[in-house]
Amino acid sequence: MKWRTYPDDVLPLWVAEMDVLLAEPVAQAILDAVALGDTGYPVGTGYAEALAGFASKRWDWDGLAVERTAIVPDVMLGIVEMLKLVSGRSDPVVVNCPVYPPFYQFLQNMGRPIVEAPLDPGGRIDFEVLEGAFGRAAAGRARPVYLLCSPHNPTGTMHTAAELADVARLARTYGVRVVADEIHAPIVAQGAAFVPYLSVPGAESGLSLMSASKAWNLAGLKAALAIAGPDAADDLARIPEEVSHGPSHIGNIAHAAALRDGCAWLDGLLVGLDDNRRLLVDLLAEHLPAVRYQPAQATYLAWLDCRALDLGDDPAAVFLARGRVALNSGANFGTGGAGFVRLNLATSPDLIAEAVRRMAAALE
Template identity: 45%
Template sequence: MQRVAADPIDLLRTRTSAKWRSFPADVLPLPVAEMDFPLAEPIAEALHAAIRRSDTGYHSGSLHVAQAFSGFAARRLGWQVDPARVTCTGDVAMGIVEVLRQVTAPGDGVVITPPIYPPFFDIVTEAGGVVVEVPMLGGIDEGWELDLAGIEAAFAGGARAMVLCNPHNPIGWVPDEAALQRLAEIAAASGATIVSDEVHGPLAQPESPYTPFLTVSDAAREHGVTVTSASKSFNIPGLKSALVVTASERSDRVRTGFPYEVEWRMGQFGAIASIAAFQEGGPWLDGVLASLDDNRRLLADLLADELPGVRYRMPQATYLAWLDLSALRWGDDPAAYALEHAKVALANGPMFGASVGRGHARLNFACSPEVLSEAITRLADAR
């Protein structure tokens, strides 16, 4: 498999995105979920071509992106998506908020499963809901699973929706079909809705294939809405394009209930880049997955050699590592210590859930092996 190599650090430091403008030049920035790989050539060419023809107006609607995604989903994910059941918007967070506004009333409980992507806490409240935390069961040593009994109890207690992270950020866990089927049954029994964030789905490693929620059962299709994007898999989050996907008449009403302007939040360049990614980006994505596989294994070796007290479970998907740094005694937020003493920026663990994030941090390993090695050496030297 032809790997995709990360750009050199000097070139990366000329980027103006959040990852490269949030920290001083002597810091290795590994918190923000952006990859250091060069853009896939089909995407770059599509964007250059758009510039050459001054194609910078409003996008033309969801259909062309939806058709491209439908082909990609069928080829790579075994998922039959009806393009007519797709509405695009600006990004995954926007899509989740708008879905929650359709399926909950102000003050309704919405389940999330810490440790979890920090914006989920804000997404729920932005939509008018109340966060109901049902932490993941298990942990780094034994692996994770959804607390299905806890989720069922939350729905019985009045929660009306759940935001599922499939695959899960930050732990890189990929739920299996049986767990998703049971989750759909629980939602159906309570008339609740599962809003499934599947933006990291195509970044699942081959031995742990991700299962789209809407494929697992009629109950999932009836009570599920998926929100996804090319943004993470193809490293184009700044171009603003996401898809809200449904698969039943009940869930179709969620999309058709959106305010008119929700669809028009998609950017023209986001639409163009997404179409190119879905239609022609497969070989590049395969190369990225191979590079990420190398790096997740390299990280395990580096930690064993240089920071043996740090606990890490190799993720099944994503390019994110959830690290238990408690043994280093760097406090509840070891990322703060790492930034000050090692000049390595990690994502703050408690932000992923105060009850489960203390002593933890998230590391982005979508970088060169040299940067990853240097980061672990710096952390080891800071002990």
């Protein structure tokens, strides 16, 4: 999708795919399965066991209980199923905007009311705003849900343990169920640390969606895991059996291999992404000094504030038309996104440099 959506003269730095070769253990696991003809329906807990081991080693979290997991086709479809388990068709969903556009798309397709709780100017959760949103969402007889993006997309903000504990406290106070999208959890900048939502005090009734797809570039091999806190186990147990038919069996194998045997590859990736963040800082300072960029603590995405360029609400359209570089339009991320673009850093330094050169040329 990344390289084929636009004409050949467009440099694509938009959709969240990485320009990397597969980790060798992942490629070998896929080849071994194909050689065996092992291409049937998915079954078993291998993926969940691999994620539990990864969580213990990387996040010092031993609370991921394999028996409180369910395989789902991908994170967004898993979110849809979690919402169905803990709320009704007319119950509102709170989101921290600007946020991943499919949150809006999927929720609107479900007919769910959306209550926005904008982030503060630094890209962090504004708890006064969040409490107000929880209060509005919980009015009447509603069963509201908070769809938490952690790490946050597009800002790359890493929520702290204290912030997540405050989320859990507010959620209990207002009767809000928390569903956390934690798909970018393994992709952290040097010095940052991911905290699983279900690991903080008070989050026992929460639900999480995790996947190896972003960190190991496996979006085309569909598989993800829904994870329940101790008090949400009965909710997760009600997930329809047919949901488990959606994931790819080869996807399960690939994701488990990544989490189990792909950590050295991931470490190399994280070093490259740190280098690319620093490179982008330098390139923008040289060629586009009016663009504001705070290197993210997580994800391989850069959230660029282009409002000083006076390009209107959708600078991505200008960069595409005049510079032939494709970025994500900030306006699609909800309130607070106008005037921003999202740039995908998971490519070569040469392509990042060429993208910034084209963006600067688009202003001439």
